[in-house]
Amino acid sequence: MSSVSMDPLSDVLALLKPKSYVSLGLDAGPDWAIDFPPPQGIKFNAVLSGGCWLEVDGVEPIRLEEGDCFLLTQNRPFRMMSDRSLPTIPANDIYAHAKDGVAICNGGGTFFLVGSRFGFSGAGANLIVGILPPVVHVSEHSDQASVLRFAIDQMARELRGQHPGGFLMTEHLAHIMLMQILRLYLSAPDTEGTGWLFALADRQIGMAIGAMHAEPARRWTLQQLAAMTGMSRSSFAERFKEKVGAAPMDYLTRWRMMLAGERLSNSSEPIGKIALSLGYDSESAFSTAFKRVMARSPRQYSREAAG
Known part of the structure; x- marks a missing residue:
């Protein structure tokens, strides 16, 4: 992708x-x-x-x-x-x-x-x-x-x-x-809900989500994302959490791990290479984040996918 x-x-x-x-x-x-x-x-x-x-x-x-x-x-x-x-x-x-x-x-x-x-x-x-x-x-x-x-x-x-x-x-x-x-x-005007899908209907929050999807490896900060949407950092963080149901950096980590999971399942790329491509300086830092989000280590995930 x-x-x-x-x-x-x-x-x-x-x-x-x-x-x-x-x-x-x-x-x-x-x-x-x-x-x-x-x-x-x-x-x-x-x-x-x-x-x-x-x-x-x-x-x-x-x-x-x-x-x-x-x-x-x-x-x-x-x-x-x-x-x-x-x-x-x-x-x-x-x-x-x-x-x-x-x-x-x-x-x-x-x-x-x-x-x-x-x-x-x-x-x-x-x-x-x-x-x-x-x-x-x-x-x-x-x-x-x-x-x-x-x-x-x-x-x-x-x-x-x-x-x-x-x-x-x-x-x-x-x-x-x-x-x-x-x-x-x-x-639809009466559609309401919490989650990334509903947040796309919000122009400012949708813009931030789109930016994170476009550059998942970038070292995004809350200030950068807020500035992109024309909001203060505190207002952006509050509105993002309200619309998406997760803090901006938590959402970014989750998206990175979903991308990593797809590559672990469908390619033979080394874990270290995947980690670097998603903005992590070390394989250990990436593995810690992956296990926290996906409830298993990258190697376990890869083995399960292969099985």
């Missing part, structure tokens, strides 16, 4: 390497209700036609209409149905008989849904899923949601048409929709 990026969201997603494991469609008839097991990772769905109810454990029921999209970010069972009074059937009873990437329920023809499941590499998955609510719902009528329409319609064509390269195309489309939903969610 490049160290010159000024786009922290792209940085984090590139580091976590989201992979779309499944892209399936659901074609349901007039009366249906399906019980789904807890998804692993992030579950993405888009309603192409019709409408239904979504029930997630611990969340108020949500009405979904044509063009709506949603993410399920936590390991909770959920249910989808045309009528909430109907008894549910297990999802496996339907999806086990999927043909050409589409599962048929009760004859189909009334409701069509496309979906993917995203898994993340490495120990940093909580950088995304740990700070999002259980359900992120993006209405078709929300501002800018129309930009999702092309990707949604194209995914449906790929699933229905059996075109050459269709599997790779649906995977890339799913990634585009994941990114766009996160963008729309963060830009």
Whole structure:
């Protein structure tokens, strides 16, 4: 991953390497209700036609209409149905008989849904899923949601048409929709939360995060970061902690260790070289910081990744 990026969201997603494991469609008839097991990772769905109810454990029921999209970010069972009074059937009873990437329920023809499941590499998955609510719902009528329409319609064509390269195309489309939903969610006026993802919506704090991502090896000081944002040191430190949930230097250390973890997992670089590239004068100082953040030494981390 490049160290010159000024786009922290792209940085984090590139580091976590989201992979779309499944892209399936659901074609349901007039009366249906399906019980789904807890998804692993992030579950993405888009309603192409019709409408239904979504029930997630611990969340108020949500009405979904044509063009709506949603993410399920936590390991909770959920249910989808045309009528909430109907008894549910297990999802496996339907999806086990999927043909050409589409599962048929009760004859189909009334409701069509496309979906993917995203898994993340490495120990940093909580950088995304740990700070999002259980359900992120993006209405078709929300501002800018129309930009999702092309990707949604194209995914449906790929699933229905059996075109050459269709599997790779649906995977890339799913990634585009994941990114766009996160963008729309963060830009919504009523979105609130604590964490680096929410802090990006704050111009000054987002600028500081972008600078740290662009130059993780730089010996940043609180004064330098505050000056960059046009704030006093004390005001900057207080606002950063309020928005991100961590002090600026703690956030920088955490980001450095995430970068180090990726390199320890996917390269044969010596630990000393990784340490120097991330601003540490010695391997021992780096190893101490790494163990404090990642709960294991760099060598242990590397061995676990290899295993």
